[in-house]
Amino acid sequence: MVLLAMTGRTEGWIAEPYGSDVSRIIQFAEIDWEQWISILLFNQAKRQQRTSSPLYSLFRALYHLMAVSTGYRMLSQWVSVNPGGDTLDKLVIEGGRPLSGSIRIHGAKNAALPIMAASLLADGEITLHNVPHLLDIEVMLYILERLGCTCRHEQGTVTINTSLVRSHDVPEDLMKQMRSSIFLMGPLLARFGRVSVYQPGGCAIGERKIDLHLRGLEALGAQIEEQDQQIICHGANLTGADIHLDFPSVGATENIMMAAVLAEGTTTIFNAAREPEIQDLQHFLNAMGARIMGAGTDTITINGVEKLQPCTYEIIPDRIVAGTVMIAAAATRGNVTLTHCNPAHLTSLIHVLKRTGVQITVCNDIMTVSCMTRPKSVDRIVTSPYPSFPTDLQSQIMVLLSLADGFSVMKETVFEGRFKHVDELNVMGADISVDLNAAFIRGVPRLYGATVEATDLRAGAALVIAGLAAQGKTIVEQVHHIDRGYDQIEKLFQSLGASVERQSTVSKQLDFAN
Ligand code: UD1
Numbered sequence: 001m002v003l004l005a006m007t008g009r010t011e012g013w014i015a016e017p018y019g020s021d022v023s024r025i026i027q028f029a030e031i032d033w034e035q036w037i038s039i040l041l042f043n044q045a046k047r048q049q050r051t052s053s054p055l056y057s058l059f060r061a062l063y064h065l066m067a068v069s070t071g072y073r074m075l076s077q078w079v080s081v082n083p084g085g086d087t088l089d090k091l092v093i094e095g096g097r098p099l100s101g102s103i104r105i106h107g108a109k110n111a112a113l114p115i116m117a118a119s120l121l122a123d124g125e126i127t128l129h130n131v132p133h134l135l136d137i138e139v140m141l142y143i144l145e146r147l148g149c150t151c152r153h154e155q156g157t158v159t160i161n162t163s164l165v166r167s168h169d170v171p172e173d174l175m176k177q178m179r180s181s182i183f184l185m186g187p188l189l190a191r192f193g194r195v196s197v198y199q200p201g202g203c204a205i206g207e208r209k210i211d212l213h214l215r216g217l218e219a220l221g222a223q224i225e226e227q228d229q230q231i232i233c234h235g236a237n238l239t240g241a242d243i244h245l246d247f248p249s250v251g252a253t254e255n256i257m258m259a260a261v262l263a264e265g266t267t268t269i270f271n272a273a274r275e276p277e278i279q280d281l282q283h284f285l286n287a288m289g290a291r292i293m294g295a296g297t298d299t300i301t302i303n304g305v306e307k308l309q310p311c312t313y314e315i316i317p318d319r320i321v322a323g324t325v326m327i328a329a330a331a332t333r334g335n336v337t338l339t340h341c342n343p344a345h346l347t348s349l350i351h352v353l354k355r356t357g358v359q360i361t362v363c364n365d366i367m368t369v370s371c372m373t374r375p376k377s378v379d380r381i382v383t384s385p386y387p388s389f390p391t392d393l394q395s396q397i398m399v400l401l402s403l404a405d406g407f408s409v410m411k412e413t414v415f416e417g418r419f420k421h422v423d424e425l426n427v428m429g430a431d432i433s434v435d436l437n438a439a440f441i442r443g444v445p446r447l448y449g450a451t452v453e454a455t456d457l458r459a460g461a462a463l464v465i466a467g468l469a470a471q472g473k474t475i476v477e478q479v480h481h482i483d484r485g486y487d488q489i490e491k492l493f494q495s496l497g498a499s500v501e502r503q504s505t506v507s508k509q510l511d512f513a514n
Pocket of ligand 1: 109180213252414
């Protein structure tokens with residue numbers, strides 16, 4: 001670490017030696033000596049945590065004190081170093097064991113991220129419960145701290161103090177790392193009348209434009225200037241407007257809601273996205289004093305208010321994590337109970353799983369999924385905005401269809417680049433061909449273990465399911481993609497009886513796509 005400090009690098013990713021062969025990737029920007037001390041304290045805390053030492057709490061408390069006073073936050077992943085230093089963690093899976101047992105579903109990343117950004121709308125301390133421990137969440141906290149907030153994340157509870165926000169400019173390096181930093185536009189513009197961000201650019205799953213976000217903000221009266229990759233928005237006096245979205249974009253709906261909440265007058269968003277995460281954002285904003293109606297339908301009405309107050313709020317369960325576990329239970333012919341989930345958010349998946357012959361019972365926030373026989377194929381599944389089949393479960397359900405008896409067709413209509421897992425599944429013995437946005441899946445009796453690579457978050461989750469169901473050993477590489485959306489996926493499946501081990505190796509650049 002000292003050597004790295006001496007190199008004078010001020011930005012980028014580094015792998016910090018830890019023990020004999022383990023390393024931690026941290027991102028550092030403008031690190032000064034106080035921040036290096038906080039790195040050391042963090043490192044010590046982690047070391048003590050591994051040996052369950054009582055010193056853990058001491059080092060952690062000191063780290064927090066130091067990190068808060070210097071505005072520094074660790075973006076850390078525990079990974080192991082290989083001598084080449086150019087690959088990331090791997091999961092080693094011994095497949096073929098039916099999953100069995102009970103699992104608690106963690107809070108939703110896609111609800112937590114916009115809600116954390118929306119915290120900027122109030123002046124004071126916001127407390128959020130059921131926030132998952134994921135890399136994306138840490139990145140958002142890091143960005144909030146760079147803007148001047150003081151943040152803490154402990155045991156699923158996040159506190160964000162927004163009283164000392166001193167910057168409205170989201171730095172390019174952070175914007176490029178996580179697309180979700182686009183959520184900061186609406187709240188910063190609404191509260192401070194100015195924001196600058198950078199084009200998030202395309203990513204592994206598609207082009208992912210932000211034109212609908214920008215047009216929505218312009219309709220509220222913001223002036224938008226684009227200089228190279230930077231987007232600067234001014235708008236001290238936003239005014240309510242009728243906004244028609246060409247496509248029910250989740251992010252654009254959320255950004256417009258957050259910008260309109262402090263605008264003068266009424267904003268109506270037509271053709272709004274209807275995802276449960278949008279309802280969660282409405283509930284959170286209303287808990288802060290906003291006056292929003294209609295989230296969950298395609299028309300959302302926002303009556304502007306003068307000011308919002310800090311509040312305490314609990315994030316909804318993650319429907320995509322729940323769906324992933326349900327599909328894994330079915331693909332391994334297991335029997336799994338999910339607790340703390342919301343079955344009402346999963347009706348399209350439940351419908352498809354029942355068509356394959358999977359048994360599902362629902363009781364309040366508990367669901368049991370079991371599958372004793374070979375699943376049946378489904379002639380056609382089309383991904384589209386909620387409440388239709390979610391694009392974020394497309395790759396996972398394809399694993400089940402690969403093992404089904406018969407021929408299935410999967411059409412992807414939301415993202416154009418979302419079939420990257422197909423080649424990897426074929427390496428494992430699946431029989432899938434792709435033509436434009438349709439995948440044609442001929443079910444095979446079994447998959448076989450292989451070394452495969454996660455190309456994005458959900459594709460990675462699909463490969464883990466494939467490995468759990470396959471005969472033999474599967475190695476899933478590039479696990480950092482999966483860590484963005486699943487809190488220690490290996491522990492999750494271990495608790496259901498699977499044989500999954502993380503082999504830590506190292507790292508380079510992380511890509512935060514969705
Ligand atoms: C969110 C989710 C992501 C999910 C997706 C669709 C988060 C953090 N991510 O992403 O997990 O897969 O919804 O359910 O909540 N589009 C435009 N112009 C825009 C905005 C979007 O053309 O201004 C297009 C995109 O390129 C894409 C489609 O609309 O093809 C859907 O995107 P959108 O609903 O905005 O997804 P995200 O909010 O990025």
